[in-house]
Amino acid sequence: METKKCPRCGADLPAAASFCPACMAVLNERKAAPPPKAKKRRWPWLALAVCVCAVTAALLLHGRGAQIGNGTAQADYAGYTVIASFNGNRAGVTKNSEKNVSLPAGSEINTITRVFVLDGDGNIVTDDFRALVASAELTLETLSGSENTVDVQAWGVYDDFPEQAYTGEIHMLGADSTQRVVWTLHMKNGDTLALYQTLYVREQQTITFTAEDTPMATAAELTALVKKIDTELDKNAIIEVYLPAGTYDCGLEIKGHAYNVCGAVNADGTPATVFTGTVAVSTEDPGFVELSNLSLRGSGGVGLDATAAVEMKNCAFEGFDTAVMVHNGAFVHPTDCVFRGNAVAMDFNTVTVHFDSPDFDGNTFDGNGTALLLESLPKGETLLLNGCVFRNNGTDIENRSTRGVDSSGAVFGNGG
Amino acid sequence: MYYDYIVSAAAKQDAGGICYWGKHNLYDWLCGRIDACFERERTLKENSRGSVELLRHKRTGQRVICRRYAGSGEVYRRLMGVSSPNLPAVFETAERGGRVITLEEYITGDTLDALLRGCPLTEGETRRIVRDVCAGLWVLHSMAAVHRDVKPENIILSGDRTVLIDFDSARMNKPEAAGDTRVLGTIGYAAPEQFGLAQSDCRTDIYAVGVLLNVMLTGEHPSKRLAAGRLGRVVSRCTMMDPNKRYRDIPHLLPEL
Numbered sequence: 022m023e024t025k026k027c028p029r030c031g032a033d034l035p036a037a038a039s040f041c042p043a044c045m046a047v048l049n050e051r052k053a054a055p056p057p058k059a060k061k062r063r064w065p066w067l068a069l070a071v072c073v074c075a076v077t078a079a080l081l082l083h084g085r086g087a088q089i090g091n092g093t094a095q096a097d098y099a100g101y102t103v104i105a106s107f108n109g110n111r112a113g114v115t116k117n118s119e120k121n122v123s124l125p126a127g128s129e130i131n132t133i134t135r136v137f138v139l140d141g142d143g144n145i146v147t148d149d150f151r152a153l154v155a156s157a158e159l160t161l162e163t164l165s166g167s168e169n170t171v172d173v174q175a176w177g178v179y180d181d182f183p184e185q186a187y188t189g190e191i192h193m194l195g196a197d198s199t200q201r202v203v204w205t206l207h208m209k210n211g212d213t214l215a216l217y218q219t220l221y222v223r224e225q226q227t228i229t230f231t232a233e234d235t236p237m238a239t240a241a242e243l244t245a246l247v248k249k250i251d252t253e254l255d256k257n258a259i260i261e262v263y264l265p266a267g268t269y270d271c272g273l274e275i276k277g278h279a280y281n282v283c284g285a286v287n288a289d290g291t292p293a294t295v296f297t298g299t300v301a302v303s304t305e306d307p308g309f310v311e312l313s314n315l316s317l318r319g320s321g322g323v324g325l326d327a328t329a330a331v332e333m334k335n336c337a338f339e340g341f342d343t344a345v346m347v348h349n350g351a352f353v354h355p356t357d358c359v360f361r362g363n364a365v366a367m368d369f370n371t372v373t374v375h376f377d378s379p380d381f382d383g384n385t386f387d388g389n390g391t392a393l394l395l396e397s398l399p400k401g402e403t404l405l406l407n408g409c410v411f412r413n414n415g416t417d418i419e420n421r422s423t424r425g426v427d428s429s430g431a432v433f434g435n436g437g
Numbered sequence: 438m439y440y441d442y443i444v445s446a447a448a449k450q451d452a453g454g455i456c457y458w459g460k461h462n463l464y465d466w467l468c469g470r471i472d473a474c475f476e477r478e479r480t481l482k483e484n485s486r487g488s489v490e491l492l493r494h495k496r497t498g499q500r501v502i503c504r505r506y507a508g509s510g511e512v513y514r515r516l517m518g519v520s521s522p523n524l525p526a527v528f529e530t531a532e533r534g535g536r537v538i539t540l541e542e543y544i545t546g547d548t549l550d551a552l553l554r555g556c557p558l559t560e561g562e563t564r565r566i567v568r569d570v571c572a573g574l575w576v577l578h579s580m581a582a583v584h585r586d587v588k589p590e591n592i593i594l595s596g597d598r599t600v601l602i603d604f605d606s607a608r609m610n611k612p613e614a615a616g617d618t619r620v621l622g623t624i625g626y627a628a629p630e631q632f633g634l635a636q637s638d639c640r641t642d643i644y645a646v647g648v649l650l651n652v653m654l655t656g657e658h659p660s661k662r663l664a665a666g667r668l669g670r671v672v673s674r675c676t677m678m679d680p681n682k683r684y685r686d687i688p689h690l691l692p693e694l
Contacts, residue, residue, distance in 0.1 A: 037463050039517050040528040040540075042470035045497055047528065054521040057575035059691035104559070143561020299478065322478055322493055328551070342498045350551045364498065370545045372594050373552055397546070397596045 090215035094118035102139040105216035123225040124195040136187040158205045159189040166198035198222045226258045232265040240271035264294045272298025284314035292316040301326040327351040354378040359385045370396040383408040391416040398422040406431040464533035500543040510537035523573030546595030563653040569599030575687045578639040587645035640680040647675020
């Protein structure tokens with residue numbers, strides 16, 4: 022029997038062990054893997070590149086004064102690639118010419134359309150291209166359905182989106198409508214460049230469950246209800262679940278639908294519906310998830326594990342390693358929430374987001390190791406912490422991302 | 438009790454009723470220590486071959502991935518000796534009777550699959566990500582291993598780091614074998630030789646990189662719509678039916694990216 026001691030914590034280990042499970046020390050020697058060395062290209066490619074440049078120059082000369090655009094969201098112009106996108110708000114560009122939005126009647130939402138410009142090397146450029154543009158215009162053409170429920174709200178050069186040459190906002194209501202979104206760039210030399218996208222807006226059905234009409238008082242009943250919703254109900258419907266006061270000794274997995282999960286409140290307005298396990302919101306969800314009046318209490322682990330867009334109102338988190346983990350394209354927007362006694366209250370770690378709402382109003386971070394941790398979050402509108410209270414935290418805000426944070430409206434201090 | 442862990446009944450039987458640390462017994466030791474030192478957060482994947490679980494270390498709170506599957510753990514074992522920004526760190530691996538258990542670094546971030554949903558990427562971004570994937574594959578190929586399941590779900594973007602994960606389908610390249618004994622990998626990304634036509638080698642991964650490149654640029658498999666321009670030609674060569682007509686290895690593919 023061969024054994025050895027862990028050099029860090031002294032635990033007894035088999036001689037063949039490569040790490041110590043007691044303290045997580047790595048015991049074996051690891052060599053850094055060398056990167057692959059590219060084989061040199063052969064010179065004929067250079068000749069080909071020269072030919073391509075010549076052809077491109079000829080095409081550009083031929084295109085002067087022309088209407089440019091082939092009915093899609095992308096066009097090549099003067100050595101640049103110009104792309105209209107509904108997404109792509111990160112260090113890079115995604116090209117997508119269509120967007121589907123489902124929302125219930127009576128609700129409204131804004132979506133953003135963006136114009137990105139890439140140079141010949143695939144790098145994002147803005148000022149150099151805009152110097153060629155006399156004016157930009159964003160318009161809509163109704164292809165089917167309602168004409169009056171979708172409109173352009175604004176467009177221009179937005180400081181919050183420095184990688185986008187132009188940014189436009191489209192406002193829509195919950196009614197069926199298909200719109201052609203047209204970016205028209207009038208160039209100084211008389212050329213006109215047009216980019217086209219399509220926006221599909223669909224009215225969404227809402228299905229509501231309450232404790233009065235559906236068994237949901239116990240963990241088993243709630244789990245059965247969520248499973249039934251996931252397997253049996255129309256995926257395009259919004260699911261509203263109004264939970265009773267009480268403690269669910271379990272977590273909750275939300276996926277497959279847009280959800281509105283609303284707990285009960287105590288007389289003082291604090292959440293009266295408690296979960297003791299992880300609430301997981303996954304990316305399979307096609308829409309938003311709203312969580313309100315929920316109290317999550319843990320003894321380590323993760324409270325809310327979000328890989329989808331979550332609106333969170335009047336929720337409380339206590340005793341977690343990470344109270345809210347935001348990753349894999351997710352965004353969590355907290356309002357009037359309380360984070361108390363967690364190692365990390367909110368941890369954002371995603372390089373892209375499909376939903377973004379920067380007003381983090383009225384949240385309280387009390388006695389956490391780190392209150393707000395931005396490990397990775399793409400550039401976008403500056404997060405505003407108006408009315409937030411930070412007290413007794415080890416670290417209030419740790420921002421390693423490229424996203425700006427404005428804490429001028431927050432209150433900081435210890436005690437109290 | 439010398440060690441505070443649970444030894445399975447089978448392990449005790451194998452050891453003649455006496456606990457000892459033979460090579461094959463590392464499996465039971467690791468199973469026991471995982472039960473004692475970690476708590477399960479959730480199951481990430483589960484199928485007939487095995488499971489992938491997210492665990493949390495009770496003392497440090499560090500999260501790790503635990504894989505249990507039927508097959509060979511040789512690739513994971515070799516990866517314990519190297520470090521690469523494009524592969525997860527493998528902390529420990531052990532196998533017993535064709536069952537493998539391994540503990541590895543948990544990479545937080547976005548899967549490429551999530552990024553690609555409905556929106557292909559630009560050339561510049563695609564090149565950067567695929568170059569990083571190639572760097573990860575090169576580590577495997579340098580140790581004569583083949584990944585055999587390169588696809589967006591197995592690529593995680595964590596900040597500036599691109600990490601290739603999931604080596605459950607990986608195997609050591611053994612030139613004497615006539616053909617792969619089992620079909621592994623993901624249909625669409627799997628090269629023809631993975632369906633038993635020939636032995637898989639590093640060019641099997643080159644095929645999958647070609648499909649990946651095309652999906653990142655167009656959102657579709659090259660058989661449906663081939664990417665335009667030079668990268669489209671790179672895709673074509675990567676996905677040749679005959680492995681001999683593909684790029685022979687990663688260093689020959691890299692200049693085209």
